[in-house]
Amino acid sequence: MKFLIKDMHVSTGGPAIVLLHKEDAKELDLYTADRVRIYVGKKSTIGVIDILDGEGTVKPGQIGFFTEVFTKLRGVKGGFARLEVLPPPEALRLIKRKLRGEELTKKDIELLVHGIVLNKCSDIELSYFVAAVYMDGLNTRETANLAEAIVKNGKSINLRSTVLDKHCIGGVPGNRTTMIVVPMVAAAGYTIIKTSSRAITSASGTSDTVEALASVTFTKDKMLGIVKKTKGCMVWGGAIDLASADDRFVKLERPLKLDPEPILVASILAKKKSVGADYVLIDIPVGKTAKVTTNKKARSLKNKLKEVGEMIGLNVHVVITDGSQPVGRGVGPVLEARDVLWVLEDDKRAPKDLKDRALYLSHLLLKMAGVKKSKQKVKELLVSKSTLLKFQEIISAQGGVEHVHSSDLKLGQYTYDFKSNKKGKIKAIDNKFITKIATLAGAPKNKRAGLYLHRKKKEKVKNRTVLLTVYSDSKQELSNAKSFLRGCSPFEIQ
Amino acid sequence: MKFLIKDMHVSTGGPAIVLLHKEDAKELDLYTADRVRIYVGKKSTIGVIDILDGEGTVKPGQIGFFTEVFTKLRGVKGGFARLEVLPPPEALRLIKRKLRGEELTKKDIELLVHGIVLNKCSDIELSYFVAAVYMDGLNTRETANLAEAIVKNGKSINLRSTVLDKHCIGGVPGNRTTMIVVPMVAAAGYTIIKTSSRAITSASGTSDTVEALASVTFTKDKMLGIVKKTKGCMVWGGAIDLASADDRFVKLERPLKLDPEPILVASILAKKKSVGADYVLIDIPVGKTAKVTTNKKARSLKNKLKEVGEMIGLNVHVVITDGSQPVGRGVGPVLEARDVLWVLEDDKRAPKDLKDRALYLSHLLLKMAGVKKSKQKVKELLVSKSTLLKFQEIISAQGGVEHVHSSDLKLGQYTYDFKSNKKGKIKAIDNKFITKIATLAGAPKNKRAGLYLHRKKKEKVKNRTVLLTVYSDSKQELSNAKSFLRGCSPFEIQ
Numbered sequence: 005m006k007f008l009i010k011d012m013h014v015s016t017g018g019p020a021i022v023l024l025h026k027e028d029a030k031e032l033d034l035y036t037a038d039r040v041r042i043y044v045g046k047k048s049t050i051g052v053i054d055i056l057d058g059e060g061t062v063k064p065g066q067i068g069f070f071t072e073v074f075t076k077l078r079g080v081k082g083g084f085a086r087l088e089v090l091p092p093p094e095a096l097r098l099i100k101r102k103l104r105g106e107e108l109t110k111k112d113i114e115l116l117v118h119g120i121v122l123n124k125c126s127d128i129e130l131s132y133f134v135a136a137v138y139m140d141g142l143n144t145r146e147t148a149n150l151a152e153a154i155v156k157n158g159k160s161i162n163l164r165s166t167v168l169d170k171h172c173i174g175g176v177p178g179n180r181t182t183m184i185v186v187p188m189v190a191a192a193g194y195t196i197i198k199t200s201s202r203a204i205t206s207a208s209g210t211s212d213t214v215e216a217l218a219s220v221t222f223t224k225d226k227m228l229g230i231v232k233k234t235k236g237c238m239v240w241g242g243a244i245d246l247a248s249a250d251d252r253f254v255k256l257e258r259p260l261k262l263d264p265e266p267i268l269v270a271s272i273l274a275k276k277k278s279v280g281a282d283y284v285l286i287d288i289p290v291g292k293t294a295k296v297t298t299n300k301k302a303r304s305l306k307n308k309l310k311e312v313g314e315m316i317g318l319n320v321h322v323v324i325t326d327g328s329q330p331v332g333r334g335v336g337p338v339l340e341a342r343d344v345l346w347v348l349e350d351d352k353r354a355p356k357d358l359k360d361r362a363l364y365l366s367h368l369l370l371k372m373a374g375v376k377k378s379k380q381k382v383k384e385l386l387v388s389k390s391t392l393l394k395f396q397e398i399i400s401a402q403g404g405v406e407h408v409h410s411s412d413l414k415l416g417q418y419t420y421d422f423k424s425n426k427k428g429k430i431k432a433i434d435n436k437f438i439t440k441i442a443t444l445a446g447a448p449k450n451k452r453a454g455l456y457l458h459r460k461k462k463e464k465v466k467n468r469t470v471l472l473t474v475y476s477d478s479k480q481e482l483s484n485a486k487s488f489l490r491g492c493s494p495f496e497i498q
Numbered sequence: 499m500k501f502l503i504k505d506m507h508v509s510t511g512g513p514a515i516v517l518l519h520k521e522d523a524k525e526l527d528l529y530t531a532d533r534v535r536i537y538v539g540k541k542s543t544i545g546v547i548d549i550l551d552g553e554g555t556v557k558p559g560q561i562g563f564f565t566e567v568f569t570k571l572r573g574v575k576g577g578f579a580r581l582e583v584l585p586p587p588e589a590l591r592l593i594k595r596k597l598r599g600e601e602l603t604k605k606d607i608e609l610l611v612h613g614i615v616l617n618k619c620s621d622i623e624l625s626y627f628v629a630a631v632y633m634d635g636l637n638t639r640e641t642a643n644l645a646e647a648i649v650k651n652g653k654s655i656n657l658r659s660t661v662l663d664k665h666c667i668g669g670v671p672g673n674r675t676t677m678i679v680v681p682m683v684a685a686a687g688y689t690i691i692k693t694s695s696r697a698i699t700s701a702s703g704t705s706d707t708v709e710a711l712a713s714v715t716f717t718k719d720k721m722l723g724i725v726k727k728t729k730g731c732m733v734w735g736g737a738i739d740l741a742s743a744d745d746r747f748v749k750l751e752r753p754l755k756l757d758p759e760p761i762l763v764a765s766i767l768a769k770k771k772s773v774g775a776d777y778v779l780i781d782i783p784v785g786k787t788a789k790v791t792t793n794k795k796a797r798s799l800k801n802k803l804k805e806v807g808e809m810i811g812l813n814v815h816v817v818i819t820d821g822s823q824p825v826g827r828g829v830g831p832v833l834e835a836r837d838v839l840w841v842l843e844d845d846k847r848a849p850k851d852l853k854d855r856a857l858y859l860s861h862l863l864l865k866m867a868g869v870k871k872s873k874q875k876v877k878e879l880l881v882s883k884s885t886l887l888k889f890q891e892i893i894s895a896q897g898g899v900e901h902v903h904s905s906d907l908k909l910g911q912y913t914y915d916f917k918s919n920k921k922g923k924i925k926a927i928d929n930k931f932i933t934k935i936a937t938l939a940g941a942p943k944n945k946r947a948g949l950y951l952h953r954k955k956k957e958k959v960k961n962r963t964v965l966l967t968v969y970s971d972s973k974q975e976l977s978n979a980k981s982f983l984r985g986c987s988p989f990e991i992q
Contacts, residue, residue: 012508013555014517014562016548023508031943037753054510061507068508092753100754103632128625129753135629138597259531259586259623260594449525 005032006084007067009044015071019123022051022087023068029055032087037126039090042073044083049076050090052126072123095119096129102136110149117153120249127256134256134264142266144308148315150266154274155316158247159224161279163231165195168369169281171272173288173305174206175295177438178332181287182210183238183344184362185369187394190236191385192370197231197279199241204258207442207454208337211240213344216337216413216451218404230401237398246278247271269308276318283372284313284320285365289327293435299324321372325361329433329461332358336447336454338413339475345410348392357460359386416445416452416475418482422489424465428497433461437494444485445476452477455485459495471495499526500578501561503538509565513617516545516579517562523549526581531620533584536567538577543570544584546620566617589613590623596630604643611647614743621750628750628758636760638802642809644760648768649810652741653718655773657725659689662863663775665766667782667799668700669789671932672826675781676704677732677838678856679863681888684730685879686864691725691773693735698752701936701948702831705734707838710831710907710945712898724895731892740772741765763802770812777866778807778814779859783821787929793818815866819855823927823955826852830941830948832907833969839904842886851954853880910939910946910969912976916983918959922991927955931988938979939970946971949979953989965989 005028012023022042024034034040038053051073062068067085074080098112108116116133119125142150168189172179182198189196200210200220211220220240222230227244230237242251250271257263276284286309289295290302306322313320332343332355346354347362363382370378385391399408438455446453456473459465474489476482499522506517516536518528528534532547545567556562561579568574592606602610610627613619636644662683666673676692683690694704694714705714714734716724721738724731736745744765751757770778780803783789784796800816807814826837826849840848841856857876864872879885893902932949940947950967953959968983970976 012506014506014508015550017550033943035752036749056509056511096754100756103629103754103756105633126753128621128750131622131625132629132754132756135597135626136633139599139630139633255530256622258529259620260590260597260626262594262597262626449527 006086008065009082009085010062010066010068011074011082012068012070018072019052019126020049020072020076021054021070022073023054023056023062025062025064025066026055027064029053032089034089037128039092041088041090042077043086043088044077044080047077047080049073093119093124095125099129099133099136103132105140107143108146108149113146113149114153114156117150117157117249120252121157130252131256134253134262134267137266138262138264141264144311144315147266147270147308148312150270151274151277151312151316154247154249154270155277157249158274158278159245161197161224161228163195163280166373167195167197167279167281168283168373169196169198169276169279170285170287170365170369171276173286173295176289176291176327176435177207177330177335177442178340178343178358179289179330180210180213180332180340180344181358181362181365183214183395184347184358184391185366186236186238187348187398188362188366188382188385188391189369190234190398191390191394192375192381194235194370194373195231196236197227198236198238199244199246199275199279200238201241203448205439207335207439207447208340209448210238212448212451213337213340214238214402216341217408218399218402220402222402230398234394234398234401236394237402239402241275247274250274265305265308269305269312273309273313273316273318273320277316282319283369284318285369285372286320286322287325287365288322289325291327291329291435292432294327296327319372321368323365323368327435330435330438330457331355331361333457333460334454335438335442335457336445336475337451338415339454339456342410342413345408345413348386348395349410350387350389351410414452416450416454416477418476418479420474420482420486421470422472422474424467424469424471424495424497426497427465427467429464430459430461430495431498432496433457434494437492441474441485441488441494444481444488445474446478446481450477453481465497500580502559503576503579504556504560504562505568505576506562506564512566513546513620514543514566514570515548515564516567517548517550517556519556519558519560520549521558523547526583528583531622533586535582535584536571537580537582538571538574541571541574543567587613587618589619593623593627593630597626599634601637602640602643607640607643608647608650611644611651611743614746615651624746625750628747628756628761631760632756632758635758638805638809641760641764641802642806644764645768645771645806645810648741648743648764649771651743652768652772653739655691655718655722657689657774660867661689661691661773661775662777662867663690663692663770663773664779664781664859664863665770667780667789670783670785670821670929671701671824671829671936672834672837672852673783673824674704674707674826674834674838675852675856675859677708677889678841678852678885679860680730680732681842681892682856682860682876682879682885683863684728684892685884685888686869686875688729688864688867689725690730691721692730692732693738693740693769693773694732695735697942699933701829701933701941702834703942704732706942706945707831707834708732708896710835711902712893712896714896716896724892728888728892728895730888731896733896735769741768744768759799759802763799763806767803767807767810767812767814771810776813777863778812779863779866780814780816781819781859782816783819785821785823785929786926788821790821813866815862817859817862821929824929824932824951825849825855827951827954828948829932829936829951830939830969831945832909833948833950836904836907839902839907842880842889843904844881844883845904908946910944910948910971912970912973914968914976914980915964916966916968918961918963918965918989918991920991921959921961923958924953924955924989925992926990927951928988931986935968935979935982935988938975938982939968940972940975944971947975959991
C-alpha cells in the first residue's frame, strides 16, 4: 500500500509523527502511537502513527508528514511512501515493568533515557513512566542510574580546573544568592558554571533576574568563552541543553504539577555532573509556603541527594535553610537585581538576610573546596569589593553594561503602597501570595514590575504602616495586584 | 495580544487544540496542555494549548486552529483571536488525587468521566489516571461509580421487554459462542442486544466473524429496528457509542498493552447497563495462553464483576471456562462462521466443544431469566432448527443473504497442511501461536484466511498426521504462515 505524502507544516519538537486517515489505519491494523518504518524511494526512517479521527486534509490514500519526518528523510520533498509496521520500542517494555513495580537495571534505564533523547517514546508512553515514579518512587540505585543516563545522553563539559557549583530547590521569592555566590567563588579563584532556570510559576527565576542586567542565552561554546575569561557565568540552562532528557520530563510533569522526587534528584545531580562539578552545595529552603514544606521532607530529600550524589561520584553537601518568608526585600527581576547589587556594593540598604545567606553558602562551598578560614575569606571578598568587580566583569562578558551599578536601575512607573490595617508584630509572610502579587503586577515578563517589602517577619508595625510597594508599568496590572491585596494580605500580623 | 487565525486542516477527534509559536507561548507564559478561552468576535470556546517547538507554518503572531476549534466556534472562518488563560480543569485535581492514592467520591468520578466525554482532558493527563488505576486499582465502590458515570455520560437503550446479555473476557481463538447464544435466546422469546468488538490483537473478533455473513455497522436507531424485528442483533459496538468514555481509555491503554482490571470491569458492566440488560452472563476462559492465565486471577475478576454488578443493580452471573486451547476448529472470520453454522445446522462436522459450550451458556442465561428446564429447552431449540432460523433471520435483517448456509462459504484458495513430526498425544495447543498463524495468513482483514484444526487436545496423532490446514488468498501470506510454523509449532505432543 502506497501513500501520497502531504506536508502538514507542523512540528512539535517530539517524535516524527505521520498522520493517517482512520480508514487506512483500520486497513493496516494500525493504532495511535504504533511505530512504522517509512520508506520513500531509497530513504527510510522510523515514525510514530497518529490517526485523524474526524475530517481533515489527510484523505484515504494520503499520509501526513510532520516537519520532523522531512528532517529525518533529508532531501525528500514529497512523492509516495510505503510503511512497514515495527514492534513497539524496547523502552515501552521497561516502562510497563516500572508500572508493575519492578526494579530497573542500569542497562534498562540507559535504554529508556536513550529512547527519550532520540524521541522514540510518545507523550502518552512517557507519562506512564512519570506516573510510576510519582507513585512508587525509584530506589537510590535507580535514581543514580537515571542521573548517569541523563548525563551520558546529553552534552558535557570537562574543564581542567576545579569546578564548584550550587543549587537551590526554590519556592522562595527574592532568594537570589546565586548572583552573589557565583562572583564570590570566581573571585576566590575557582570555576563556577552556573546554569539556571527561568520562572515557571514564580515571579522571577535567577535567569530572569540576571537578564535584567545582561543576556542569559548562550550556546555552550559562547558560555565556555565567558567562563574562560571570568571563571564564572550565570546563564539560562534551557539554551545549553546539558541534560536534554530532563526537558521532556518537565513538559509531562507540568499539566498536573507533578514533581516526583527521584526525577528531581536525578535531574539536579545530572546537571551538576554535566558541568564537571567537583564540589556541589545544595540549598533546601523549608517553609509552610515554600516548595519543601516540612523539615521531615527536607531531610528525606537531603539524604537522597547525598546518597545519589555519592553513587555517581559527586561531592555533595546539603543545607536546610529558612523558607518561611521571601529573602531580601525586592521581588521581580529588577527589584531583585537591585538587592543583589546593594549587597555587593556593601550599601546600607542591602537586605541583611540575603547578604548573610549568600555569605554562608559561599563560605560552605569554599570550605568544601579546601579553602582555609573560608568564613573570614568571604567577608574579605565582599568588603574589598572583589566580588562586586567580578560580578561586573561577568555581567559585561554576558553583554551587559560595564560597571553595572544599583543606581542605574529603573523600576515600574506606577506604584501602590499596601498598608497595615492593625498594630502588631509580623508572624509570617506568605511566599505564594507574594509571588502572585508580583506576577499580577507584570513580573517576570516586565522586568521592572514586582514589589518591595518594607517590613519582614518579626518586625513591629503600626496601623497604616506601609508594608509593601507594588511597581508596575501598566495601570491595569497595578489595579489587578491591588484587587488581590484587598482580598488577601500576605502578612500575618498578631 | 491578538493572533491571526490559521486553519491547520487537522482534526484528532480529541480536545480543541490551538497551536502557538514558542515565542508567543513564552510571552504569554503558556505551556503545553494549558487551557485558554479563545475569543473570535462575539464567539468564544475553550481550547487546549500546544506549542510548536521547531519550524512550522504557525509564525509568531499567528494561532493554528485544529478542526475541532472551528466546529466549536460555528461560523468562524478566520480573522483574529484573543486568548484568556484559564485555570486547569477540575478533572486534573482529581487525577492528581488518585495518583496520590486517595479514594474518589461518586461526584469526583462523575466529574472526571464528564470531562473525558467532553474532551476536556489531554492524553497526557488521562494517561496519569490510567497509570494510577493500573498501579493502585480502584475499590469496588469507585469501580461501580466509574461504571455508572460511563453509562450516564453515554447513550442508553431502554426497552420494555426483558433483556438478556452475555460477555466473554476473550483471548481464546474460535470462541464464537455469541453467534449461537444470541439466536437461541431470541428464539426463546427474550431480547438480546449484543454489541461486540473487532479483533485488536486476535485473528477475528465476533464482529469480524459476523461480518463474514452480514453487515455489523449500524447506528443505534437502525440497530433497534433490527432488534424490534428479530429480538436480537450482533453488531459492532464501535459504531453505537454506548459507552464513549471507554474508547478514550482503550486508546491510552493500547501503547503499553495495559488492561487495568477496574477499567475492564467498569467498561464491561457499563455496556451491559447501557443496553438495559436485566440478566448478564459473563464467561471467563482460563488458560496459560488465554487472556486470564490462572484460576486465581479468574476468581478475583469474577468476584469483582459480581460485586460491582450488584452495586449498580445488574443481575450478573459469572462462569469460569476452559481456555487452554482454541474453541471449535476454524480460526479466522469465514472458518469460524462455518463452525457456527455447522452447529446451528446440527451438521455432523459441528465441533463438539463449541456446541457444548454455547448450549451451556444459553442454558445458564435462560435459567437466570426464570426459564424452567432450560437445559432441555436449549437442546430442543437447536434440534428443532429454531435457532438456525432465528440466526438466518438476524443475518438477513443485518443485510446478509437470506437463508445463509455453511455450504455458501468460500475459503482462501491457497492452502498448506501442517503435519506432526512425531507420534503421541496432544497435550496443549498454544492460543497465541494459533492467532499468530491465522493473522500471518491474512485474517481478519481477509475474511477467507485463517486455519482449520484437524486435531485438538487429548487426541492421538501419528507421525505425518495433518494437524492443521492454513488458508490464504496470498501466496506471500501463506508462505509467512508456513515459515512461522517451521519455527514453532502450536502443538505440544507427548
